[in-house]
Amino acid sequence: MEKKTLVLGVIGSDVHAVGNKILDYSLTNAGFNVVNIGVLSPQEDFINAAIETNADAILVSSLYGHGEIDCRGMREKCDEAGLKDILLYVGGNIVVGKQDWEEVEARFKAMGFDRVYPPGTSVDTAIRDLKEDLGLE
């Protein structure tokens, strides 16, 4: 199978590194070419990495609660940078506190994210969706 490239990172002032390392390991194992920009990454770093590596998808993690603020305008920035229709996923604990998931998902979809994942999402789910969205298998 053709190797698809994913940019992976944790957005904003967020230092939660464990999920990021696990995602890196598991997505690589699943056959993806993973470009991991790590924690504490501003939107620009995701976009620059995606341009440089000609990536097929950007996977944003946000754990610490400021996800909503940190992700605002990301789709627009991608568009401006010429990353037209690049797949944008976001997951982790993307909002502050326990909130109604349907509403949260809708808010992030409205921001232009293709897929939005609740806390506790397994890596398998991410892999399955990536394969579907990237037309693999």
Add this chain to the structure above:
Amino acid sequence: MEKKTLVLGVIGSDVHAVGNKILDYSLTNAGFNVVNIGVLSPQEDFINAAIETNADAILVSSLYGHGEIDCRGMREKCDEAGLKDILLYVGGNIVVGKQDWEEVEARFKAMGFDRVYPPGTSVDTAIRDLKEDLGLE
């Protein structure tokens, strides 16, 4: 102070004995003359004991959940037996399950109980109310 007489017991097919023993001990200590008919006591036993001892109040415990059924008609039976206006208290876990307390209290008051106590009522509360209702102190 004049010694007031209380009939104490656990109504119906209920065998919860611990609270009953504690109430007996504490009410006696507080200066009441306690006539304890113990667990597994039908309404008749409460009433007979009250007549025999010329009691000032009847304290019904129900713990096991059938309290509502077991207490039905007790006020009427007291009236019939000539125990006009005798003080009737009930306490323990008087209904099945967690229910709205205001409603439970209203139901038992409608049955003719003068005071209705929620789970976890302290003996001190009972003593205070008895003194008030019996005009002591």
Add this chain to the structure above:
Amino acid sequence: MELKNKRWTDEEFFKVREEVLSQWPTGKEVDLQEAVDYLKKVPEEKNFAIKLKKAKEEKRTLAQPRAGVALIDDHIELLNYLDKEGGADFLPSTIDSYTRQNRYEECEVGIDESIKAGRSMLNGFPAVNHGIKGCRKVYESVNLPVQARHGTPDSRLLAEIIHAGGWTSNEGGGISYNVPYAKAVPIEKSIRDWQYCDRLVGFYEEQGITLNREPFGPLTGTLVPPSMSNAVGIIEALLAAEQGVKNITVGYGQCGNLVQDVAAVRALEEQTEEYLAEYGYKDMVITTVFHQWMGGFPEDEARAFGVISLGSTAAALSGATKVIVKTPHEAVGIPTKEANAAGIRATKMILNMLEGQRLPDSKALQAEIEIIKAETKCILDKVFELGNGDLAVGTVKAFEQGVLDIPFAPSKYNAGKILPARDNEGCVRYLMTGNIPLSKDLLDFNRARLEERAKFEGREVGFQMTVDDIFAVGKGKLIGRPEGM
């Protein structure tokens, strides 16, 4: 028929049986041969006795809730909920209070009223009234072994119906389902009636069907010193074994000091096996059950979760085979199915995290085991002596003389002379020893431990300690210290 600890002859058994089965119409449905055929088809994973044996071999602690409602379909729904949403390993069927008093007419009313009201008007499942068909429907509609849990001094008809109904375990015993659960049932009568229940299980064993029996360890659930409940458990195990029971789960209700709790379970298991071996009972499978705190609970659900979890921890660290689960609604009322499942999930989280972990052996643990065993032996020696070697007779006499004495029990056949209280570490000790035949050393030991607490608290050893201890857990502490300590 004179009371003796002796296996009933078939003649005796079948004679009494006729009368038992005629106590209520559903009794007539019980056909032992048909029941044997039915029980032979119970798969291993749905047989209580076999699943317990396996758990013991694998050194795992399994969880069981309490639950029961009036109507069959609702009961099945409840049990399956506790399996699926709670992760229960064993299922109960808690029996309602009228059945416990053999008042089946009132159960009938309760069933009718429940149908009308659309919710359970009984505090449990009236298994006798639902009969074999009802019990089998329950058994067939669930995926786990089912046990009857009740508090019935005379459970003979109930036992006939539930076992023929596919329920492979019955809780109770001649002491443990009388003294805490009745006011005026002679010990002699309840022992005899439970010999019947045990003999029935023995009969099935002889047909190649293993069923589990479980003496009710916690008794009144209220500050029962471990040696007293262990003595009762061992007596009931011996009485059951004599009637042919092979698979027995002896039980203990959490007292709250971790070392004492673990010691109690270990002493119970070891001594039960020792006594059974000493009296010649072979091929016994002895497992243990740990009851999460059986006394008054705190009303607040978060605190209740704390109590539940501490019980699960003690159960796991003691190596008990099974733990009986409380719920966050305990202080208030019969739990909703959601609250019940939540109690199981909290419990299983801890059992899972502690899987394979035990309280390590230590001097402190060994010392407490020795104390409990020594006290238990004092009591049991005297019981045998009183019965001139006959345990059943000895037990009756022991209650008459207060040699066996359960604190706070409602039974008038219980002396009610002993009083327990916690020592300065929270271990339950004998405060007033009544007539229990402890050696001087053990009496001194109990006294010294309580004096230590009294000194710490600046007050006398006395009943006020007991009263304070009864309320303590409900108020958020283990030991009932004076206000402000």
Add this chain to the structure above:
Amino acid sequence: MELKNKRWTDEEFFKVREEVLSQWPTGKEVDLQEAVDYLKKVPEEKNFAIKLKKAKEEKRTLAQPRAGVALIDDHIELLNYLDKEGGADFLPSTIDSYTRQNRYEECEVGIDESIKAGRSMLNGFPAVNHGIKGCRKVYESVNLPVQARHGTPDSRLLAEIIHAGGWTSNEGGGISYNVPYAKAVPIEKSIRDWQYCDRLVGFYEEQGITLNREPFGPLTGTLVPPSMSNAVGIIEALLAAEQGVKNITVGYGQCGNLVQDVAAVRALEEQTEEYLAEYGYKDMVITTVFHQWMGGFPEDEARAFGVISLGSTAAALSGATKVIVKTPHEAVGIPTKEANAAGIRATKMILNMLEGQRLPDSKALQAEIEIIKAETKCILDKVFELGNGDLAVGTVKAFEQGVLDIPFAPSKYNAGKILPARDNEGCVRYLMTGNIPLSKDLLDFNRARLEERAKFEGREVGFQMTVDDIFAVGKGKLIGRPEGM
């Protein structure tokens, strides 16, 4: 200024201080003499250091939540709720993530947006922006000691403001608030900046005001082997003591095996005291803090209560002076105040029930203490060696060479060569040892314990175990066994 583990001179301190106080306008409000006068009026029961010392003397374990919101009045309301409805013994003020990165302008925006939105838009309390006045208002409006809890590599201005604001404890350290909390802050820099924070506390001590300092024990909260986090804690305690800190709480994050958890706390306390004595620090008050499970939580609240309760049990049995409380919302998001208080109540129920109880001394416990101490000593010996006797220099080199190495840390100054995994009893061991200087015996021991698990599970020792272990607690188990085991 060259990095050295040496008490800063007043000249050095006050020179740097000028620059620190000018980082944000509120810095100018800090007047040390006025602050000393203010702190002298703090009553004993509101002084963190004194309350901890007392708890240690009374052998009690006290509970502290985490909590913080953007606006002062809301924060006060939250803290008082946790006191009244939760029964907290100590209060926190969790600082927001922008402050942690010294991005005070963004805090200002967060404060404004929070006022507009009517709810907190920051994940903590921006103490620098609120300044001394804000901090004092918090301190004066509550009845318990207050501590700043954060994760700030450069916390100098924050430390100035909170202490002058009446907060008598500060969490953190040059390693523990850098390596798990930053990507690109050199160890050298964060150690120096925390020397400043420690020196500030030392200054107050010299004025007769005792303040508490607490290295952050759990680090990444994810399978950190006890000897690694203990080594870091001891280093930070030594560094703090050198700057004049007297009251230090060393910390440990629950791993999950009860014996290992208790052993870790005991080893930590004993070795910290030993090292402090060895290096000549006198009149130190060393207490311990136990963090309930710091890794991924189960989403289900009942299971979360189980995890919280097991942590409370281990804390109590270890004799830790303080326990940091998680909440039933942990897996999902910042807790409501109700969920936070519920976590405290469950915790305190267990602490109360276990008051005075300890895990009894045993061979198993002693063996684990010995292992942890031996591993810790191997690491510390090498750190001192690398620094030619200077601990600060040694620490920087130790990170360069992977002698100190924190699993899963985001910092690029961390080697990231070691990998942990659980053994067959659930103890956290070194799977890949990278460059940590364990003796051959200890390497063999770690390997053997993991091989035992591998054999039991029928698979190779390897990274998959680590991955499975990371997810295990979230999925309801301690050990990440292969599916279906």
